[in-house]
Amino acid sequence: MFSRQFNVPNANNKQPLQADRIPDTCPVCHCAVMPVETGCDYWNGNTAEAIFRCPRVTCSKFFVARFNIMNGVALLQQCVPMTPRSTAFAKLIQDVSPTFVKIYGQAEAAESQTLNEIAGVGYRRALEFLIKDYLIAHYEDEKSQQEIRGLFLGRCIEKYVKNDSLKLVAKRAVWLGNDETHYVRLWEGKDIKDLKNVIALTVSWIEMELRTLELQRDMPEAK
């Protein structure tokens, strides 16, 4: 907690306001930084804004930190503009489900603009493509592939995922993902971060399984 001076309407001098923190990451280059204070700020009622600049020479971009005032304290809410940051997935994952990578990137772009309701639905949709594309690549017979395409994701995992650890994490990813799309939220206290964490775990297990299969194909028998 520290005190910061803000310009306020109809006042000659800046007024001190307690703030919980200043930004510690540049929203443009996403590096951890101690941003440069420009002294350009404004406090009006329940909101305040301050302009900072990224100190990195290669970035040097200005950005606005937005605060909400609660009980006399300025709580940092967001920094804008936020450059979408997209997760880099392993080539194996990109190959097995390019649609997952595409939708996940779009969900991240929505989230970076604080469109969390849409981002959550996007992550859930990305998850469906990841698991179904992975299973369709795994089961080569047409009948299984048809069923995988049509089944609800939860039932699809139950029936077709054989790796117990993958099954455990994928089911939980679906539970949290469904909360992003359904009217009633069942997992109170869990949010989009938890969903992303469990999707990341699902990606890791799929990747491990694909790498193991690759090794098995490369070295099928003892010599």
Ligand SMILES: [Zn+2]
């Ligand atoms: Zn920067």
